[in-house]
Amino acid sequence: MDLNAVNSMNYEEFVDIFGNVVEKCPLITGAIWSKCPFSSVADLEASIYEFIDSLPSSGKEGILRCHPDLAGRELMSGTLTPESLNEQNQAGLTSLSQTDREALNVLNSQYKTKFVFPFVICAKMSDKSQIIEELKSRLQNNRDEELGIGIAEVKKICHLRLQDIFLKVIPTKL
Amino acid sequence: MDLNAVNSMNYEEFVDIFGNVVEKCPLITGAIWSKCPFSSVADLEASIYEFIDSLPSSGKEGILRCHPDLAGRELMSGTLTPESLNEQNQAGLTSLSQTDREALNVLNSQYKTKFVFPFVICAKMSDKSQIIEELKSRLQNNRDEELGIGIAEVKKICHLRLQDIFLKVIPTKL
Numbered sequence: 001m002d003l004n005a006v007n008s009m010n011y012e013e014f015v016d017i018f019g020n021v022v023e024k025c026p027l028i029t030g031a032i033w034s035k036c037p038f039s040s041v042a043d044l045e046a047s048i049y050e051f052i053d054s055l056p057s058s059g060k061e062g063i064l065r066c067h068p069d070l071a072g073r074e075l076m077s078g079t080l081t082p083e084s085l086n087e088q089n090q091a092g093l094t095s096l097s098q099t100d101r102e103a104l105n106v107l108n109s110q111y112k113t114k115f116v117f118p119f120v121i122c123a124k125m126s127d128k129s130q131i132i133e134e135l136k137s138r139l140q141n142n143r144d145e146e147l148g149i150g151i152a153e154v155k156k157i158c159h160l161r162l163q164d165i166f167l168k169v170i171p172t173k174l
Numbered sequence: 175m176d177l178n179a180v181n182s183m184n185y186e187e188f189v190d191i192f193g194n195v196v197e198k199c200p201l202i203t204g205a206i207w208s209k210c211p212f213s214s215v216a217d218l219e220a221s222i223y224e225f226i227d228s229l230p231s232s233g234k235e236g237i238l239r240c241h242p243d244l245a246g247r248e249l250m251s252g253t254l255t256p257e258s259l260n261e262q263n264q265a266g267l268t269s270l271s272q273t274d275r276e277a278l279n280v281l282n283s284q285y286k287t288k289f290v291f292p293f294v295i296c297a298k299m300s301d302k303s304q305i306i307e308e309l310k311s312r313l314q315n316n317r318d319e320e321l322g323i324g325i326a327e328v329k330k331i332c333h334l335r336l337q338d339i340f341l342k343v344i345p346t347k348l
Contacts, residue, residue, distance in 0.1 A: 010286070011239050011286075011290060011291065012239075012247075012286075015239055015240070024200050024201070025200075025201045026198050026199075026236075026239075026240050027198070027199045027201050027202070027233065027236040027237055027240055028201070028236060029236070029239075030235065030236035030237070030238070030239030030240055030291075031229075031230075031232040031233045031235060031236030031239075032232065032236075033235070033236070033239060033290075034231070034232040034235050034236075034290075035232070051232065051233070054230065055205075056205075056228065057208070058205040058206065058208040058209070058225065059201065059205045059225070061204065061205060061207070061208050062200075062201040062202060062203070062204035062205030062206075062207070062208075063201055063204070064204070065185050065186075065189055065200075065203075065204030065205075065207060066189070066200050066201055066204055073186075112184070112185075112186075116185060116207075116208075117185065117204075
């Protein structure tokens with residue numbers, strides 16, 4: 001897909017295609033449509049990050065709370081979004097041993113108890129061992145640090161989801 | 175459901191149950207969890223409205239853009255949320271004559287062309303004739319007026335969805 005195609009969309013097409021670049025937050029996609037036309041893909045992406053950064057802490061926590069646990073109940077029940085399933089699959093989280101899954105579940109629970117939002121990491125940039133080590137390490141942080149790191153990870157996830165859309169939808173135009 | 179049950183939930187249960195009180199905006203539900211415990215249902219509701227009001231205009235437009243058209247493509251394709259389907263059904267929008275549906279589609283298109291967000295109205299408080307008349311009337315407004323009216327309608331919808339949850343989930347406790 002090229003940028004002209006995006007700038008020629010109506011808001012419904014835009015939200016259909018880009019509505020999950022931030023997990024379960026089409027509000028953000030709908031909001032940045034107000035900035036269309038975009039001068040570049042980077043401009044579109046920056047508009048998303050600017051909107052996220054403009055939210056109060058509660059809004060940023062709200063974004064994190066829209067994210068599923070890694071190897072958690074949504075994976076088990078088959079209710080992950082296609083994007084999340086793809087990412088968790090690439091990181092090896094869909095084929096964990098029972099021991100690893102249980103270890104991850106315990107760490108996820110500890111994390112949620114401490115921070116009251118889920119552990120968010122750009123799974124595509126890691127593998128299962130790194131994710132478990134990172135979760136152990138981040139459990140030592142304080143809440144403000146984790147809110148900042150979680151949102152930075154949301155942006156990395158968003159970046160890769162945008163790349164996927166621009167690479168895959170109309171590949172002949174690239 | 176009583177308020178103690180809500181205040182005893184974890185954020186996942188809360189987002190599961192209240193995640194669609196603002197259509198497709200679990201970000202808002204997740205955000206106001208930061209204010210838990212709530213002193214009353216009215217306090218919970220006020221927290222939602224306060225968060226919505228704190229958003230910039232683009233964010234409010236983003237909320238509107240998460241809403242489906244009335245008697246539009248999501249109804250036709252069976253992709254409405256259960257809450258929206260219920261509301262459109264109660265307003266008689268799921269059993270329109272072809273003439274009425276086409277008339278509504280033309281008005282919806284005119285509205286979206288003018289305002290670049292969809293016509294949002296609390297369908298449960300209207301019937302199909304009132305909705306068509308209201309749509310014709312609101313088409314005459316300017317964009318700022320419609321953003322304000324649309325968001326006020328989002329709050330009415332949210333109020334009724336909250337009422338449904340508190341009335342229906344554990345009715346024996348009321």
